[in-house]
Every structure is written in structure tokens, then in C-alpha cells.
Amino acid sequence: MIKQFFVILILSIVGYFLVDAFFKVPFGEKRNNVGNYYIEKSPVDLKVSNAVTAIVVNYRGFDTLGEVTVLFLAATGLGSIMYRRKQKGEKEARAKNPSSRIIQIGSQILFPMIILLGGYVFIHGHLSPGGGFQGGAIIATASLLMLISYRKFKINHNTITWIESIAGVVFASLGFVGLVLGRTFLENFLPSGELNDLLSGGIIGIIYIAVGFKVASELTGVIDTVLLNNRPEAQKEN
Amino acid sequence: MNSLILLLILVFGGALLSYLLNKFLPILRDGFVVLLMLLVNYVFFTMDSATQIEFEIGGIHLQWAFSSAAFLFGIIVSILGLLSITYSTAYMQGKDRLGYFYMNFLFSIGSMLGILMSRDLISLFFFWEIMTWSSYLIVIYSGKDVDKRGLKYIVFSAIGAYSMLMAIVIIYGFTGSFLLTDIFDSIFAIKASYQLAIAILLMIGFGVKSAMMPLHVWASGAYSGSPMSFTALFSGALSKMGVFGFSLVLFNLVSNQNWLINEIIAWLAAITAVLATFYAVIQSDAKKLLAYSSIAQLGYIVIGLASGTYLGVMAGLFLAVLHAVFKGTLFMAVGAVEKQAGTTDMTKVSGLIRKMPWTFTASLISIIALAGIPPLGGFVGKWMLYEALITSDHYYLVIMVFLSSTAAFLYSYRILFGLFLGQEEPEFAHVKEAPLPMLIPMLLLSGISVLSGTFPGFILEPIQNAMVSFGFDPRLPNIEWWQLSVLFNSWGDKVVLQNVMISITAVFLIALTLITWKGYKKQRYVTTKDISSSGEIIQAEDNMTFQIDFYKPFERAIWPLLKRKIDDYYTDFGNGLEALFDLVKRIYNGNGQFYAIYVMAFLALLLIAGTKYFGF
Amino acid sequence: MKNKAQKWGRFLYTWLILMIVWYSYTVSLASAELITGIIVTGLIAALNFTSFTHYGFSLFHPRRILYILQFSFVFLVALVKSNIQVAKIVINPKLPVNPGIVKFKTTLKSDFAKMVLANTITLTPGTLTVDLIGDEFYIHWLNMTSHDEAAIYEDIAADFEKVLIKIFDK
Amino acid sequence: MLFEDYFNLVIMAIISLAFLLGMVRFFKGPTASDRVVALDTISTLAIAAMVYMAHIFGRFIYIDVSLVYAVLGFIGVLAFARYLEGGI
Amino acid sequence: MGIFLVYFGYFFVTIGAIFLFLGALGIYRMPDLYTRLQAGTKASTLGAMSLILGVAFLEPDWWIKLIIMILFIAFSNPLSSHAIARGSYKHNLKPFSKEQIDAYEEVEESKEEQE
Amino acid sequence: MVISPVHYIALPLMAAFLIPLFGKLNKDLARIIPGLVLLYLSYISVVLMNQIISSNTIIVEIIAGWRPPWGINLVFSPFTGFLASMFSMLGFVIWMYTYNFKPEVDNAQKQKFYVLFMMLITGATGIVLTGDIFNLFVFLEITAISAYSLTAFYRERDGAEAAFKYLLIGSFSSTLILLAILLLYTQVGTLNMAEIALKMPAVDPYMKGVILILFFVGFGIEAEMFPLNGWSPDVYTQAPGPIGAIFAGMVVKAGIYGLIRVVFTLFDVKEILPLLVIIGMITMAVAEVIALRQGKLKRMLAYSSIGQMGLVVVAFGIGTHESVFAAIFLMFNHAIIKGMLFLSGTYLVYNSTEKTLDDVDGIGKYLPFTSFLFALGSLAIVGMPPFAGFWSKLYLLMAAADVRLMAVIAIILVVSVIEIVYYFRVIHRIYFRERTSTIELKIPSFNAKSAMLILAIIIVAVGVYPDLISGLIERATTDLLDKQSYIQSVLSVGLK
Amino acid sequence: MNEFLTISFYGTAIVLMLIGLYAALAKKNLLKIVIGLSIIDSGLHLLFVAIGFISNGTAPIFSPEVLESAQQMVDPVPQALVLTAIVIGFATTAVALALVIRLYKHHNTAAIDEIKNLKW
Numbered sequence A: 001m002i003k004q005f006f007v008i009l010i011l012s013i014v015g016y017f018l019v020d021a022f023f024k025v026p027f028g029e030k031r032n033n034v035g036n037y038y039i040e041k042s043p044v045d046l047k048v049s050n051a052v053t054a055i056v057v058n059y060r061g062f063d064t065l066g067e068v069t070v071l072f073l074a075a076t077g078l079g080s081i082m083y084r085r086k087q088k089g090e091k092e093a094r095a096k097n098p099s100s101r102i103i104q105i106g107s108q109i110l111f112p113m114i115i116l117l118g119g120y121v122f123i124h125g126h127l128s129p130g131g132g133f134q135g136g137a138i139i140a141t142a143s144l145l146m147l148i149s150y151r152k153f154k155i156n157h158n159t160i161t162w163i164e165s166i167a168g169v170v171f172a173s174l175g176f177v178g179l180v181l182g183r184t185f186l187e188n189f190l191p192s193g194e195l196n197d198l199l200s201g202g203i204i205g206i207i208y209i210a211v212g213f214k215v216a217s218e219l220t221g222v223i224d225t226v227l228l229n230n231r232p233e234a235q236k237e238n
Numbered sequence B: 001m002n003s004l005i006l007l008l009i010l011v012f013g014g015a016l017l018s019y020l021l022n023k024f025l026p027i028l029r030d031g032f033v034v035l036l037m038l039l040v041n042y043v044f045f046t047m048d049s050a051t052q053i054e055f056e057i058g059g060i061h062l063q064w065a066f067s068s069a070a071f072l073f074g075i076i077v078s079i080l081g082l083l084s085i086t087y088s089t090a091y092m093q094g095k096d097r098l099g100y101f102y103m104n105f106l107f108s109i110g111s112m113l114g115i116l117m118s119r120d121l122i123s124l125f126f127f128w129e130i131m132t133w134s135s136y137l138i139v140i141y142s143g144k145d146v147d148k149r150g151l152k153y154i155v156f157s158a159i160g161a162y163s164m165l166m167a168i169v170i171i172y173g174f175t176g177s178f179l180l181t182d183i184f185d186s187i188f189a190i191k192a193s194y195q196l197a198i199a200i201l202l203m204i205g206f207g208v209k210s211a212m213m214p215l216h217v218w219a220s221g222a223y224s225g226s227p228m229s230f231t232a233l234f235s236g237a238l239s240k241m242g243v244f245g246f247s248l249v250l251f252n253l254v255s256n257q258n259w260l261i262n263e264i265i266a267w268l269a270a271i272t273a274v275l276a277t278f279y280a281v282i283q284s285d286a287k288k289l290l291a292y293s294s295i296a297q298l299g300y301i302v303i304g305l306a307s308g309t310y311l312g313v314m315a316g317l318f319l320a321v322l323h324a325v326f327k328g329t330l331f332m333a334v335g336a337v338e339k340q341a342g343t344t345d346m347t348k349v350s351g352l353i354r355k356m357p358w359t360f361t362a363s364l365i366s367i368i369a370l371a372g373i374p375p376l377g378g379f380v381g382k383w384m385l386y387e388a389l390i391t392s393d394h395y396y397l398v399i400m401v402f403l404s405s406t407a408a409f410l411y412s413y414r415i416l417f418g419l420f421l422g423q424e425e426p427e428f429a430h431v432k433e434a435p436l437p438m439l440i441p442m443l444l445l446s447g448i449s450v451l452s453g454t455f456p457g458f459i460l461e462p463i464q465n466a467m468v469s470f471g472f473d474p475r476l477p478n479i480e481w482w483q484l485s486v487l488f489n490s491w492g493d494k495v496v497l498q499n500v501m502i503s504i505t506a507v508f509l510i511a512l513t514l515i516t517w518k519g520y521k522k523q524r525y526v527t528t529k530d531i532s533s534s535g536e537i538i539q540a541e542d543n544m545t546f547q548i549d550f551y552k553p554f555e556r557a558i559w560p561l562l563k564r565k566i567d568d569y570y571t572d573f574g575n576g577l578e579a580l581f582d583l584v585k586r587i588y589n590g591n592g593q594f595y596a597i598y599v600m601a602f603l604a605l606l607l608i609a610g611t612k613y614f615g616f
Numbered sequence C: 001m002k003n004k005a006q007k008w009g010r011f012l013y014t015w016l017i018l019m020i021v022w023y024s025y026t027v028s029l030a031s032a033e034l035i036t037g038i039i040v041t042g043l044i045a046a047l048n049f050t051s052f053t054h055y056g057f058s059l060f061h062p063r064r065i066l067y068i069l070q071f072s073f074v075f076l077v078a079l080v081k082s083n084i085q086v087a088k089i090v091i092n093p094k095l096p097v098n099p100g101i102v103k104f105k106t107t108l109k110s111d112f113a114k115m116v117l118a119n120t121i122t123l124t125p126g127t128l129t130v131d132l133i134g135d136e137f138y139i140h141w142l143n144m145t146s147h148d149e150a151a152i153y154e155d156i157a158a159d160f161e162k163v164l165i166k167i168f169d170k
Numbered sequence D: 001m002l003f004e005d006y007f008n009l010v011i012m013a014i015i016s017l018a019f020l021l022g023m024v025r026f027f028k029g030p031t032a033s034d035r036v037v038a039l040d041t042i043s044t045l046a047i048a049a050m051v052y053m054a055h056i057f058g059r060f061i062y063i064d065v066s067l068v069y070a071v072l073g074f075i076g077v078l079a080f081a082r083y084l085e086g087g088i
Numbered sequence E: 001m002g003i004f005l006v007y008f009g010y011f012f013v014t015i016g017a018i019f020l021f022l023g024a025l026g027i028y029r030m031p032d033l034y035t036r037l038q039a040g041t042k043a044s045t046l047g048a049m050s051l052i053l054g055v056a057f058l059e060p061d062w063w064i065k066l067i068i069m070i071l072f073i074a075f076s077n078p079l080s081s082h083a084i085a086r087g088s089y090k091h092n093l094k095p096f097s098k099e100q101i102d103a104y105e106e107v108e109e110s111k112e113e114q115e
Numbered sequence F: 001m002v003i004s005p006v007h008y009i010a011l012p013l014m015a016a017f018l019i020p021l022f023g024k025l026n027k028d029l030a031r032i033i034p035g036l037v038l039l040y041l042s043y044i045s046v047v048l049m050n051q052i053i054s055s056n057t058i059i060v061e062i063i064a065g066w067r068p069p070w071g072i073n074l075v076f077s078p079f080t081g082f083l084a085s086m087f088s089m090l091g092f093v094i095w096m097y098t099y100n101f102k103p104e105v106d107n108a109q110k111q112k113f114y115v116l117f118m119m120l121i122t123g124a125t126g127i128v129l130t131g132d133i134f135n136l137f138v139f140l141e142i143t144a145i146s147a148y149s150l151t152a153f154y155r156e157r158d159g160a161e162a163a164f165k166y167l168l169i170g171s172f173s174s175t176l177i178l179l180a181i182l183l184l185y186t187q188v189g190t191l192n193m194a195e196i197a198l199k200m201p202a203v204d205p206y207m208k209g210v211i212l213i214l215f216f217v218g219f220g221i222e223a224e225m226f227p228l229n230g231w232s233p234d235v236y237t238q239a240p241g242p243i244g245a246i247f248a249g250m251v252v253k254a255g256i257y258g259l260i261r262v263v264f265t266l267f268d269v270k271e272i273l274p275l276l277v278i279i280g281m282i283t284m285a286v287a288e289v290i291a292l293r294q295g296k297l298k299r300m301l302a303y304s305s306i307g308q309m310g311l312v313v314v315a316f317g318i319g320t321h322e323s324v325f326a327a328i329f330l331m332f333n334h335a336i337i338k339g340m341l342f343l344s345g346t347y348l349v350y351n352s353t354e355k356t357l358d359d360v361d362g363i364g365k366y367l368p369f370t371s372f373l374f375a376l377g378s379l380a381i382v383g384m385p386p387f388a389g390f391w392s393k394l395y396l397l398m399a400a401a402d403v404r405l406m407a408v409i410a411i412i413l414v415v416s417v418i419e420i421v422y423y424f425r426v427i428h429r430i431y432f433r434e435r436t437s438t439i440e441l442k443i444p445s446f447n448a449k450s451a452m453l454i455l456a457i458i459i460v461a462v463g464v465y466p467d468l469i470s471g472l473i474e475r476a477t478t479d480l481l482d483k484q485s486y487i488q489s490v491l492s493v494g495l496k
Numbered sequence G: 001m002n003e004f005l006t007i008s009f010y011g012t013a014i015v016l017m018l019i020g021l022y023a024a025l026a027k028k029n030l031l032k033i034v035i036g037l038s039i040i041d042s043g044l045h046l047l048f049v050a051i052g053f054i055s056n057g058t059a060p061i062f063s064p065e066v067l068e069s070a071q072q073m074v075d076p077v078p079q080a081l082v083l084t085a086i087v088i089g090f091a092t093t094a095v096a097l098a099l100v101i102r103l104y105k106h107h108n109t110a111a112i113d114e115i116k117n118l119k120w
């Protein structure tokens, strides 16, 4: 009880200052310096319609490389935290009971369409609100759907490793190509195309596809790892 | 090559080499270390007194040279170093990890030379710390209770070292330099209160090494626990580094007006002398006894220095040199007993005079020197001290010194009696005289003791040089060292000892010869059982050797004074601190959520405080 | 059982359907979009056609398309009716209700048909598919009118099944 | 304001109100299932609202957002439901 | 023609909004989980479909994508209702008191494994 | 391809992506790759440092072709370069140590270890190299997430508990930093640190204060400041030994770097400096006092490490050229010395589950080499000459004396005594007790021994001849304190 | 109107953050703490978006129908940043959940004040 009171006291102080500070920030009035620059320049320099994508993948592409790494690390870290040596003759941990037949049938129909949606989202990352992360997340969700529907649905971690490694390497290599060509790391070296065209934005599209694959495989791996380890058979501590 | 660098390379390089030699060619080790020290002595004594070197390291300007004061202490270090390492070759025979031992031994010697040649406070501290850990490594080399004893030593050394460091950086903060020459010039500009602080901090630093009360508690354990061959150096030379430091403080680093500092030091030293003597008296282990005696003796030395008068300082330095000589001998002698008889417990060992006559002789001479009995050097030193104190109106100090000197007779006698006289126990029948490498250093040092009484001039001359560097005018008559002796000259118009000394010396020598000779011949050999007990059957637990509880009445008399050892205060203080620290530990209560609350509470606090800080 | 031609048919059918979906996602006939679409949908179809469909192009038979239209009409009517009823219930929740879970056996054979039936039932007045085990549907019925399995079937599913069976099972 | 603006406002108001009701149920529960039901409804409402806002802003690309949201919401509810039956 | 499209649009949007609201009201007002499901799913599904259809009339250029959305909703909403119902039942949330008929109970009790 | 600072980040990332793949081809490849990468980075460290020192310039590397402030840039200056080089080289040494560290760990798990290991180093390097405040945040998170995962690496320990605490506090840290970045962006409209610094004087003081406090607490968590450091003793204790060395040597350093960069370059607000001194003192005092009362070796080292970081904070807080010099020197020393203590300490309690001090009793006889190095490290960390730790402590004290901070000097020295007590207590146990524990000892592999030896040699070499490193540190100090030249070098770079 | 928007956007975001903070600081259950952390993140992300908003703004995406409306586009930078922040938040949450699972298995409880093997 004292703790709760104390926490509330602290939070009211912190809250007071946060409100005080943020309410001094004018709301909805003007864009900032760099924001303006990006909006003006990204359709001209990069021919990318989505300024956010232009920032994420090009102007601040380095952040995104880091972001991809964070996700990769989360997957790796999760794997290492959850890692458990399999006992001899131990079977794959499975859900207790089967899923509804109706859901199973429905998933079969929806699965390819959701995958396609994911693909669409990351392929059109520079044209629409989508992007590699969003598309990848959608694809991972499709895997989640299958994992929910089928107890025996197995994620092939080998494939996942291949995909995420290659996608990551593609991203980093695209960066190095810039260096090799005597420019800067991650600099766009492809023609920019026309605004609102699928083939615009130079390397942005390629990077986002790589990101999409990477995110999809990583999130899938994460989901599968968590589910596998959370099942009753896996509960027994070694 | 600059002989200062050569000296350091010799000792430190030799230290590493001795380690390697012990590993790969142990047979050459002993010869190597002795030769090395001979070489060191050669380089040291043939060194041009103007030799110096200046350089910069890590942006700090450093300067090395031997001042004449440093040279005086350097003599102690190099000679005692040579002798004690020679002694070691026999004493340490058969012990393991000798590479470790000699390496640290030589590190100690090297670091002492380094301290002495330092003309800047950083080098001084640098070598001071090397001295600390190298000697520490020997303190914990063997024996029981190393945990406690080593820890005590290192903790006190650390306290001392860091007080010193604090003083050093404060000095630097005011003067902008670490060079002693720069500091001497500008030190007087510092406010008196800061001067006092600096002096106190430095006193703590040097006081630890010279075992000044109440910083002495490490000393008895460390002295008695180390191998005796090292203790000889430890007590004889290493502790003198503290004295050397005191002289720096007293004569170079505080202005003369600050009489308070002198008084404080003198009184602390006096208390040290008295209490340590009392402790010495009640010890039953010869090593412990000598350890406390060392502490007491260092007290005299410091009193002399702190008196600040010409004669007093001279007395202090004289006693310092002499103490190195006779205490070195005594530790070596006790070491010899330990080596041959296996123990230094005076309640067990007895009657070794026939088994180890040379050791006994060396001990006897040293004891005489120690106790200040004429005609040996101790007497000369003490006499000078009394006179210095009286002429500077320090009557209470005189009483203290006198009290302590008197009590010193008690333990002096006890050690002689305890180890060498009395009944011969059958279990020590096999005991033989110590081997030559041990005897020679002892006898050489005894020789110096004897000489120091009759020819104090050979010591007083370098002392006078040293004092010149402290800012005293030379007062000794300008004559050869051998002329400056009780036999051939008066030394100044104030002290009229000559005739007395001559006669006393003559009587003493005759008596000594006679007593020893007769006593040796006429001794009746009895066993412990051979005691008439008026019809009662003696039980095993009955204490029939009066070596136990030797000074029981005396102990009873001084007990109230000693009942609660300073040690205990430290222990209580430490325990209190630890309990407090355990409370602090509770901050990390293991609940991660609390840690998160700390974070937010801290944030809230900062935000509130920020209103003041940033004017919002 | 299935021969090669059937397999190809199912694959092409899947591809076509996905291509239509792709087009509706992109709403663009630009060549770059179409080519990308063909590649992507082709890949996905290749990986998924076995589970996506069992019928292939046979679903495009004109007769079936007619039945699909008919079903859509039946379904929409049911949906509207259902919603009016829901509106009544919601506005006046005190309407007498007599809930229960009932079961009936379907005559439908194909999985897809069963699923469509289940969804339809869920969307029609007062009924909610709880489970499908084998051929047996378990239905949560808000206002049970009968306890007899045949009557239940008649009430809940018969209308839809008639059409569905024509679409999928013939 | 034009009629269209009023109309939009009214429609959005109705949807918001519905949203609110869904939220109430979500917070009230009382069982986990009730919350999931509320979530399901809320997500349907959100899809509709998103589509309608796309119309208000006149931006076709926003439809993509609602489509993605529909997919994610659906699978999310399925996951919750599956969790309820102890199947995950 | 154009103006008719707009009227259609407003009509369907209005219907949709009303049913969406009714669905939410059902979720809010109905007494137990299954009745809430019954009320909520149907009304909000119809509402969403209708509203989107209305938007398709209002923005004729968008209709293809909007139809896909309608189809998706029609397909997915009943599935999720069903899933919730099944999940809740297995979560031991029985829809009614014992007197009522529960044909599903026996299945639950036999707990046969199947896939 | 020209050698450039981006290699520090891009190469390890690429390698990390490849490790799982190569791991399938050959099980040893996964652990060799990080070593090669770190070796290469050590090499380019030498090249780049040489380049900037000899030409007296700063390398500002543009990413993606957009000059600051539009794009992200890396700044390789004497200060950042020094830290980056230190991280790479220390990283390589620690990699050597890990090479045969726990042979019993599965290959799959080993791969993950090396990925996280390399990313931990890369994240820390990225933090110091980047010139963009949000990018710094991203690297901070890379570091943090690898750190969480590595903390929980061993199943048989309480790593998960420690990691959860770390994650909880770490999330607070990232939230606060993100909030600060957000508010900052509303005030200056840019994320480039040079431009932020340029525009900072115009910012409303209230906002400035709030943002600074948010940054202060956010980075303070990573920098192990009291009372924000609850997580750190647990983490040091539970993480695999070499990772402890990385925490002490790099992760915390990166946190301090963030704090210092914000305080000195971005804000340049002198008013916060006394706070740094006070917090640093408290951190140091509390940590050392607790270290004294530890019964577990690694936990003792952990608190000791916190205490040292407190000292670094104090040194930065004094704020003069001399004290900053001392601070950077301290950072360097702490990295190598504490690194070596963790590395050697780990072998002293290798198979022990509780890792108590009792486990090291009498171990000196059985693991002479490791014990000796541990003792040497202890002497060095407490500031005994002739080891590296002496100089940094001395410089700090000198700097404090220059500005008459006598109380600071006193507290530092009192704490040093405490430090001596507990380090020597361990040395005593190692050498002068009888071994009672029956736990099987682990003899360090040749790699591990070489790694420790390299650090020991550096400790002694710098101790005997501090000029080896002090020139570089002097340049780093000048660089850190010269805000104007930082701003100018970054903003004057133009490619597009 | 603008004030209303300010309050509703900033206010909601900050309130969301505070709710999350409360959960993270006061709830005992590990899972609730993690959820609290996610809520903090959500509030923060909302703040990001609110910061970049301009009145009557539209997404910073050029499409055939809005080629000329650059003036009306909201600041894309916070949106780009929030994308990164979301991914990072997700990653953290994933790791946190993994830790919670392991802690739960190990301690058989999810109460944070009972998981205190490491202390002092």
C-alpha cells in the first residue's frame, strides 16, 4: 500500500513535468527543419512517394540497418534464452488439443492471401504506408495463423536461418556497394525511376524487400520459439 | 649510464633475475643475490654525490638525486640490505618459494633506494607503494595468521599511503609542482591551516611505516611474522623510511613557525615509546618482544627529530642509524635461534648460551646498545637526546623517555635470559651454532655497535651532512671521523663525557669478559625435574620455570594501562563500520521493481531540484 | 488419386485467384506491377495450391457460378433478417430466449463447403457455430424451437445446404 | 460546413460511441472471453472507421492500412480464442 | 448516375454506422458471453460491410479494394466469433444453466483426440 | 574500398547475419568469424587513429550520401576513435578468451553467443561513433538487447532474474532517452548532434532543463550511477565471465560516453557538473562499501566496477581539462584492469555455482598463473604503482586539488582504502588459506591465458610508462572539450 | 479546437505512459509489468506521432491524387523514428516475455517480489 502510494506520488510529479513540458510544445503548427527538407526532397531526389520510407530506408537508412539488427538480436536472444537441450527421445512440444476444423479450413484459404498481402506491403513500401517491417510482420502473422490452426504445423528453422541471413547480408552488402563504388555507405547507386512507379527509389525497394524477408523470417522464428517453449511438454525444466 | 638509474636497474632487474634463477638455476641464486647486493653497495658508495637525473613521465616532472640526508639513510639500506640478504642465504635454506622471497626482498631494497633518491613527491609515492606491496608480499610469505597480519599491514599502509597521497596532491594544488625544490620555495606561502593539514596527513603516511601510535598495530605482527632475515631489514631500514619522511615533513614541508606540529609529533612519539616498551616487556615471544621494542625505539628517534634542536635531531638520526644496526643484529640473532632451536618462545627455549655462543655475544652487545648502557652507541644517543630535550625545556618528554628507557632494561634482560641463560633443556640438546653466513652479518653489525660507542664520529659525520640539508649549520669540529670519539676528542663544549666514557668502557669490557667467562664455566647443569619441592609432587601443569610470567608483578602494575589494546578499538571501529555497510547493502534488496522505483524517484527528485538549478 | 492435369489445374486456379487478389491490392495495370504480381503470386501459388483448393477451375463452371449467385442471395437475405432480429434483441434485451447447444449432421462432403456452411450459420439469426466434428455441427441456438435433430437441421441448415451441395459436392 | 462534413461528423460520432461501448465491455469483462469479444468488435469498428476516414481524407492509400489492420485483428482474436481453449 | 451513387453511398454508410452501433450496444448490453457474441458479431459484420460498401459508392475509384475488404470481413468475422465461442466453451465458460440442452457437453467429456 | 569508420559497424553486422549460415557449414566458423572481424577492426583502429592524429583532423563519415544534418554521419575523432579502438582491441582479446571458454555448450547455442557477443561490442562502438542522437539510441538498444540475452545465457544460473531486472530498468532508460530525444527534436528540429549543439543556446531554459534531466537519468542508468544501478551487480554476477569483462570495458563506457556527449557537447551546461560530482561520489562510496561486504567474488567485482564508474563520473564532473583527462584515463584503465579481473576471476570460480569467496581459498597453488594475474589486477585497480591504475588515480587527485575539492580527494582516498581491504582479502584467500572446496578446478585454455596475459602486460607497461597512452588521451580530452571544432567539422562536411 | 487537440493527443499519450509506468512500478505480476512496459512504449509512440502532426495534416506520402499537397503533410521524421522505436519496443518485449517464461518455470511464480535470489 505504501509502495502504491509512493509510486503514485512519484508518477504525479513526473507526470506534472511531462505535461508541463509537452504542453509548451506547440501542437500541429509547423513542421520542423529536417522534416520539411525530406518532404521537399524525397520526391525529387529519390522519386520516392512515401517520405517516411525515404527517411527510413535512405536518409536514415543506417537506423534501419540497426533496427533490423535489433530484431535479429531479439530473435537470437530469444533463441538463446529459450534454448533447451532436447532430451533423448523427446518429442516436439505440441498444443494440448486440436484446433477447430472450421478454422483450419479457413486458414488454408486465407494463408496464401495474407502472405500475398505481406508481400504487397513490403514491395510497395516506398509507395504506400507499408514497408519491410509491416510486410514482414504480416507474413509472420500468417505463420501464426497456421501455428494456431495446426498442431503439427512445423516451422523449418533451417529455412528461416537461410532467409534471414541472406536478407541481412543483402542489406549490408547494398551498403557496401556504395562504398565500393567510391560513394558512401548505403548510398543509392541505382537510377531513381519515376515518382509513384513500382520501380522507383533506387535501392530503397530492394532494401525493403530484404527487410521484409528478414523481418518475416525472424518474427516467425520468434513466434515459433515462444509457442514451442510455452507448451506443456516443454514446461518440464531439464 | 647514470648511476641512479644503474642502481635501480641493478636492484629491480636483479629482483626479476633472482626469480628466474630460482626457477631455472636455483644453485646460483644465493651467490647471485649476495653478489648483486655487493655490487649495489659498490655503486652506491662510489656514486658522485652530485649525480642527478630529471625527466618527465606522463606529463609529470620528476627528479632523482641523493641528498645528503637521503644518503645517510641510503647507507643503512645498502649495508643492512647486503648483510640481511647474506644472512638470508643461510636462514632461508630449505624453504620453498625462494624466488618469490628474494624478488620481493630486492624489490623492497630497490624501492627504498628509490624513495631516498626521489626529489619529487610522485617518485616518492611511487616507490613508497612498491615498498609497501613488496614488503607486504614478504609479510604474508609464511607463518600462521597471515590473513590477519597481512591485512592489518596492508590496510594501515594503505591508510598511510593515501593520506600521503592526499597531502601530495594538496601540496601540488597549491604549488603546482611535485618537485621538492619547487615546493621548498613555495610551501611557506600556504596558509597555516593547510600546512597543518598537509603535515598531519604526511605524518599519518610516514607514521604508519615508522609505527607511531596509534598507527602501530600492524607492526608487531608484521615484524614477528616475516622471516627474520627480512625483519632485520624491515625494522632496521624499512621503518626508517618513515623517519626519513618525518625529517622531510619537519624540516622541509612545514614552516618553522608551526611548532604545534613538532609538539604533536614529539608527544605521539613519546607515548609510542612508553607504551610499546610496556608491551615489549610482557611479551613471551622474543620476536614479538623485539617488534615492540622496535616500535619504542622508533619513538625515541622521532622525539629527537621533532625536538627540532641541533642536538636533538642529531640524536634522532644517530639513534636511527644505530637502531638499524643493533635491531638488525637482534632480529638476526633471534632468527638464528628460531632456525636452530625451532622456536623463539622464551618460555620454551632457554640456556642456549653454550650452544650458540657467538649468537649470544652478538645479542649481548646489541642489547647493551639497545638498553643505552654505556659505553655503547645507545648510551651516546640517549645522552644526546636527554640533553637536547632538557636544553629545549621539554621536561615532560624527558620523563617519558626516561620511563621508557628504564622499562627497556626489563625486556633487554629478559631476552638475554630467556633465550640464552637459565637451564638447558634436553630437547634443545642438539642445537648448534648458526652457520657462518648468518653469524658474519651479526658479528659485523655488533662490531659497528661497539664502534659506534667509541667512535661515534664515523656516524655523526654523515649525520651532520644530512642535517645541513635540513637547514642546520654544521657545528661539529672540523676533524677526522676517528678523532671525533670518546677516546680522542671532546665533541663540542656541551657534552663532557670523554673521561666518564673512557673509564666506563674499560670497566665494561673487563666485566663483560669476566662475567661471560665465569658464568660459562661455573654454571651448574640441572634439569627441570631437579628442583626440591618441599615434599610436594610436582604436577606437569605446575609452572616451575620462572620464565613464564617473567614480569608478572610489573605486568600487574601496568595492566590497567594496557588492558584495552588500541587494536581492540580498531576492531570495534571496523565492526561498527561493517554493520553500517551491511545496512547500506540493503538498498539492493533484490526486487527489480524497487530499482525501477529508485529510477523514477530519482527522476522526480531531479525534476524538482531542476527548478532551482535551471531557473525554471 | 489426383492426376497431373488436376494438379496443374489447381495450381493455375490458385495462381489466377491470387493474381486477382494482387490486382485488387495494387489496383494498377502497370507492367512492372503485373510482372511482379505474376512472379509473387506464382511463387505463393506453387507453395500453397494443394491446400488452397480441391476443385480447381471446375468452380468456374457456369452452373456453379449461378448457384454461387443464388447462395449469395440466400445468404444476404439471411444476414439482413438476422440483423433485424439482433437489432430487436439489442434494443429490448428482455425478449424471451431459450438458449442451448444443439447438434445436427451435415450431408456436405467437402471441407470448404462445411466451412462456408458454418460461417453462414454463424451469420444467420440466433445461431452460432461452436464446433464441427466430422460431419456433426454443434450450434449455439439463442432461441431453441425444437429438440429434434431433423427439425433442427431443417431450421438451421437445410436452406443453405441445398445450395451449397450443388456448388461444391456435385 | 457542407452537408457532407456534417454527415461525416455524425457517422464518426456514431462509430466513436460504439467504440466507447466496446471499450466499456473490454474493461468490464468480466471474463477473459468477454474482453476478447469486445476486442473483436472493436477491431471491426476500427476497420470501418479507418475506411471511412480514408474517404474523409480522400486518400486511397489509407485503405491499405485498414486492410492490414483487418488481417492482424482477425489473427489476434483467433490467437486469443485459441489461448482460451488452452491450445497454444 | 453520379448523384445516385452518392445517395447510395450515404444510405449504406448510414445503415452501416447504425448496425455498427447496434453491434457495440449488443456487446455492451447483452447478459452473457454467447448472447453478446450472437449480437455483436452479426450486427458489426453487417455494419462494417455496409459502411464499406457505402464508401465504395462514394469513392468509385476504390471499389476493387473495398470489395476485397468486404469479402474479407464476411469471411473472417464469423470465423473469429466461432473461435471465441469454442475457446470460451473449452475454457469452461458454459453458456447456460444445467437444465438447458447442451449437445456439445458429451464431446467435451469424451475429449477424443482428433485432427 | 577505403578503410572508413563505417567498417566498425557494417562489418560486424554482416558477419553477425552470416554466422548462423556459416555455422551450418562448419561448426568452428561461427566462433572464428568474430575473431577475424575484431582483429580487422583492431587493425583499422590503428590505421585510422594514426591518420587522424598525424593529420590533426577528424573523420566525419557520411552515410547514404546525405550530408549532415540530413543524413546520419559517423564521427571518428581522437575521443570517439580512442574509445572505438579500445573496444575493438579489448573485444579481440576477450574473443581470444572466449574461444575455448565453455566447450560443453552446444554449437547452436554457441553461435547465438557469438552473434550476441559481437553485437554487444558493435552496439557500444556505434554509440561512440555515431553523430546522430537517434542513431545513438538505436545502438544503445542493440547493446541493451544483446546484453539482456547474454545475461540470461546460462540456464543453470539466475541469469533470467538478472536479465529481467536489467531489462526493466533498461526499458526505463530507453524510454527516458527517447522522450528526451523527442522533446529535443521539437525544440531544435534536428537529430544531428552537431546541429543540436549549435542550436542549443537558443532553446528555452526550462525545456533545456527537462531534456537534460531526462538524458541524465537515461544515460545514468547505463553508466551505473547510483541510485540507477540496481541492475548492474546482478548482471555482472550472472552473465558469462567474459561478458562481465565486456560490460565493464565497453557497455558502461558507452553509457558514460552518451552522458558525457550530452552534457559536454550537446548542452554544455556547467550547472549540471556539480551534480555529476555528487552523484559520482555517492555511487562510488555506496558501491565500494557494499563491495567490502560481499561474500561472492563476481558480485564483489561488480560493485567494485560500479565504484570505479562513480570515480569516472566524478572526474568528468570536475570538468576541467585535467580532470577530463583523468576521466578518460580512468575509463581506459578500468576497461583493461577490470576486464582482466573478470577474466581471471571467472576461472577462479569456474565450476562453482555460488561463486563465493570461499571457493578461491588456497587456489593460488592450483591455478598459479590465473591467481597471479588476479592479484596483479587487484594491485592495479586499487592504484598501486607501478601499475596503470596508479596514474589515473593520481591525475584525478591532481585535478581535484587544482580546484580545491579537498573533500572529494578525501572521499576518494578513503574509498581507496576500502578497496584495498576487500581486494587484499581475496588475495589472502587465494594464497594463504587452505583449499577446502572440492569443486573441480578448470585450467584456463591457452587462449584464455594469452588473453589475460596481454591485458596484464598492458597494465604493467602503462603503469611503468604512462606516456604510452597519455598522448592519445590528451588528444582525446582536447577533442572532447572542444565543442566548436566538433560542430564545425561535422557541419562543414559536404558531399551532396 | 487546437487546445482540445493538444490535450487529447499529448494528454492521452502522457496518461498512457503514466498508466504503463504505474503497472511497471506497482504491479507484482511479471507479465503485468511487461504489459506496463508495452503501454509506456505505446504512449511514447503516440507522443512521437503527435509531435509531428500539423493541423489538417495528411500522411507524407505522395500519390497521384495528392501530388501537390506537400504543405499539408505531417512531419515524416517522427513517423520514421516511431517505426524504429516500435520495432525496438517489440524486440524488447519479446525478450522480456522469454525471460518471464523462464522465470516462471524456474520459480513457479510470476510475482516479482518472490524472485529475489540475487540481492545485496
Ligand code: NA
Pocket: B345, B346, B347, B348, B349, B350, B351, B417, B418, B419, B422, B547
Ligand atoms: Na627460556
Ligand code: NA
Pocket: F303, F304, F305, F307, F308, F381, F419
Ligand atoms: Na574498484
